[in-house]
Amino acid sequence: MERFKSFLVFFIPFIVFFIYFTSNNEHNPSSANHMQHDYVEIPEGYQVPSVYLSVTQDLSGTWLLSVDTTHFRFAPEKVGSDDPSFNEGHAHIYVNGKKINRLYGHFYNLDTLKKGENEIMVTLNSNNHGALAYRGKPISSRVVVENGN
Template sequence: MKAQHLFVAVATLVSVVVIGKSTVMTVAQMESGHGEHKHGKMEVPQGQPAPTVDVVVVKDAKKGWNLEAKTTNFKFAPEKINTAAEAGEGHAHLFVNGKKITRLYSNWYYLENLEPGENQVKVTLNANNHADWASNGKIIEDTEIVKVSQTQIQQHQQHKH
């Protein structure tokens, strides 16, 4: 078991040295699944307009919620994922209650299920290399609080297509 821990630790160190932007996680975090992969921040270059994002979440007429990530000075570029960062383009990351749900490659996303109570729905704008876009040191993101009643959950469960 110690050899396995040593291998994981060395592999992590090599990855950090080679990649340069990964966050170092402990062996315990990796084994527990509680480590969170981070890609760092990417400051918008001087002279370039800073992108913005405004998250709007509305209840769908039948079931779930529709999310729109309204952006300015930003172009979704899914065809360039995992390439070098270019100002004003990339993708977004969607988080619900602090947990990353998915990448967004366009402005719209359908959220089928949210928990009863208050749900924190956050979208960050990300560069092609997955770094969080930042302006003046602040990550470019927006959060919407969506309140879900138990009645809404029951209505959604009873809905038939």
């Protein structure tokens, strides 16, 4: 019985700390705070970026995300800078509301998608990870694809 009590004294705090730290990590895609990165407002006088995306199924059955931008350059070498950027940075990819990865270029293989409707969203992000916005509206694009497989 004493060994069991000793085990519980160790195990319960371990589980509590584990849950707390994994659920509050802002870079954990399943964290509720993950989409809470600050916004970086595009100031007047800058060209306003835009993003357009398409998702197609390839012959192997996986899904290819294609992202086109205007007035925006992917700059993976500058990701993590403390200074905001307005016309360069990276993108964040969300599938059904869950962030799955960063994007540093124009194409990304989404692999397989669940059967039925899937919402794919891409946001443009500053080098400091803040989501770019203009006049309070995030610069993003979304599509819904139907996976019949």
